Amino acid sequence: MIKDSIKVYNSLSNKIEDFKxxxxxxxxxxxxxxxxxxxxxxxxxxxxxxxxxxKRFLEYVGYKVKMVSNFTDIDDKIIKKALEENTTEEEVxxxxxxxxxxxxxxxxxxxDVIHPKVTENIEGIIxxxxxxxxxxxxxxxxxxxxxxxxxxxxxxxxxxxxxxNLESGVRIEVNExxxxxxxxxxxxxxxxxGKKWDSPFGMGRPGWHxxxxxxxxxxxxxxxxxxGGGIDIKFPHHENEIAQSMALYxxxxxxxxxxxARIDLSGEKMSKSLGNVIWLKDVMVAYPPQAYRLxxxxxxxxxxxxxxxxxxxxxxxxxxxxxKTYIALARRLELNDAKEVGTVLPLMDNxxxxxxxxxxxxxxxxxxxxxxxxxxxxxxxxxxxxxxLSSDFKTYQDMLEILGLQVDFxxxxxxxxxxxxxxxxxRLAKDYQKADELRxxxxxAGIIL
Numbered sequence: 001m002i003k004d005s006i007k008v009y010n011s012l013s014n015k016i017e018d019f020k021x022x023x024x025x026x027x028x029x030x031x032x033x034x035x036x037x038x039x040x041x042x043x044x045x046x047x048x049x050x051x052x053x054x055k056r057f058l059e060y061v062g063y064k065v066k067m068v069s070n071f072t073d074i075d076d077k078i079i080k081k082a083l084e085e086n087t088t089e090e091e092v093x094x095x096x097x098x099x100x101x102x103x104x105x106x107x108x109x110x111x112d113v114i115h116p117k118v119t120e121n122i123e124g125i126i127x128x129x130x131x132x133x134x135x136x137x138x139x140x141x142x143x144x145x146x147x148x149x150x151x152x153x154x155x156x157x158x159x160x161x162x163x164x165n166l167e168s169g170v171r172i173e174v175n176e177x178x179x180x181x182x183x184x185x186x187x188x189x190x191x192x193x194g195k196k197w198d199s200p201f202g203m204g205r206p207g208w209h210x211x212x213x214x215x216x217x218x219x220x221x222x223x224x225x226x227x228g229g230g231i232d233i234k235f236p237h238h239e240n241e242i243a244q245s246m247a248l249y250x251x252x253x254x255x256x257x258x259x260x261a262r263i264d265l266s267g268e269k270m271s272k273s274l275g276n277v278i279w280l281k282d283v284m285v286a287y288p289p290q291a292y293r294l295x296x297x298x299x300x301x302x303x304x305x306x307x308x309x310x311x312x313x314x315x316x317x318x319x320x321x322x323x324k325t326y327i328a329l330a331r332r333l334e335l336n337d338a339k340e341v342g343t344v345l346p347l348m349d350n351x352x353x354x355x356x357x358x359x360x361x362x363x364x365x366x367x368x369x370x371x372x373x374x375x376x377x378x379x380x381x382x383x384x385x386x387x388x389l390s391s392d393f394k395t396y397q398d399m400l401e402i403l404g405l406q407v408d409f410x411x412x413x414x415x416x417x418x419x420x421x422x423x424x425x426x427r428l429a430k431d432y433q434k435a436d437e438l439r440x441x442x443x444x445a446g447i448i449l
Contacts, residue, residue, distance in 0.1 A: 011257040032229035035072040036096040041277040043263040079194035106289040108404040137247035141177040143189035159235035209240035227254035291316040297361040326407040342390030
């Protein structure tokens, strides 16, 4: 069975491992979500698309997947945006949460995802930090609380770095209040415009690295199967998550850590702070949203993608072909009043095997191309049975569903179906004048054949 042969590249061990879940037939998965102070760019969208596809695949092969992706809705950048727009942090975060969810819907992501907010988990975060202080894994210095990285063994286990080799002032901000430059902020006292909460450490707000540890434990109740995100937050964010979890829970949060590579622009890393970004909302105006999803999935998730308009246009053309094949096949079956759902073709096994080996969507898309060619051949073959076409359709549908690629297909009304059949009969009877008249009516009705 495919389900029993899944292999995953684990960032924690840096090797391919057999995928075994904590609970039989269930997968617990947490993916770091956005800090909601702006729209997401195309690089931010890559983990959204990839991990949604992972969820779809795992569900297809029989797992029940519980997926969580958080919203960081309290942050210095949100406060700055609120000041700039003369509004509140809540209004800023809600605005961009809505924009994010709308974008997710357009690129075909499942809505069956839990989205906790940091501001809804402050009590748990404060209690967690307090426990770290009381167990001597954290300390208060001046106005802030810091995690003591020397209080645990193997800090740097995820990023394969040793404390002695971490350079002060390069990867880690120098702060005289810290015992060690690598110590990171858990709580910071604030006197600024931003929202703040009372705590044993004073009025303030949490640092970034604690929220996910707390929410994972609150929602899942312990260690999970998969923790995912982009490679850019592997260090320090995910490293620091593991450090805190090791301190209080003595585990690394997840059995499998999965990180997708970046999407670069002109060979350089995209960054909102640098201003060299392409917003997903703009790409979805210029191209079909599903074309961008195909663009992402046409590359292995651990491979860096260099985005260009030329490459995106090429992918958009390919998506149009996929969609036309789907519509042509669906129309053929519809017009022939096909009732029986076909069986999945053996080619599906090839598709699933590619997905089962470290979620290789690039190779899976190649299998989809193979099926597309077969379907187009079968559609031209007058001897191809409706049963065979039904099997083509079932397999094509399943592949597209796993990849999250949705074709906008509208079924015909009884009147529209009668119109198309009349056109077909006129063509067969070689009554070309009538066929042309009916074809014009079909076009006017916006019917895509």
